[in-house]
Amino acid sequence: MDSRVQEAKGKFGKMMCSAAVLTTYKDLIGITEAEAMLKAAPMAGGRMETCGAILAAQEILKVKAPEKVDMLEELFEKKNGSTLCKELKGRTGGPLLRSCPGCVEDASQILEQLLG
Numbered sequence: 001m002d003s004r005v006q007e008a009k010g011k012f013g014k015m016m017c018s019a020a021v022l023t024t025y026k027d028l029i030g031i032t033e034a035e036a037m038l039k040a041a042p043m044a045g046g047r048m049e050t051c052g053a054i055l056a057a058q059e060i061l062k063v064k065a066p067e068k069v070d071m072l073e074e075l076f077e078k079k080n081g082s083t084l085c086k087e088l089k090g091r092t093g094g095p096l097l098r099s100c101p102g103c104v105e106d107a108s109q110i111l112e113q114l115l116g
Contacts, residue, residue: 005108012104016044018052020104022059025111029063046085051076053100053107054083060111068114075110 004024011020018040026036042048043055054076061069077083080098088103090096098106 003112005105005112008108009101009105012101016040016052017100017104018043018056021053021056021107021111024108025057025060028060028115046089049085050083051085051088051103051107053103057107057111061114064115071114072107072110075113076106079106079110 008020008024011024014020015023015037019037022036022040023033026033031039039059040052040056043052045052048055050073054073057072058069061072073083080088080103082088082097086092087094088097089100
């Protein structure tokens with residue numbers, strides 16, 4: 001698989017973290033750009049507690065490698081110290097652990113690693 005990490009990272013800012021990941025890898029699960037945007041919307045900005053980039057990458061794994069869904073979260077937490085948006089952003093009184101573009105980059109890298 002050609003790496004799409006930089007593509008996903010480059011989309012952040014034009015769209016939320018979850019959409020940046022899901023639209024980059026949408027073809028792997030057979031959905032359109034519009035479907036990816038709709039599916040990503042509820043995941044963005046920590047609305048579901050867990051980082052939206054992680055949740056979007058897990059959506060790809062649910063179809064392509066369901067047995068690896070939990071591994072993505074484990075690897076992300078090992079690398080960044082948390083999977084929770086508010087902790088990653090330092091909104092709980094702790095330090096900033098990872099920027100949003102960094103979360104998109106890490107979730108994409110781990111996704112590609114797990115997909116082989």
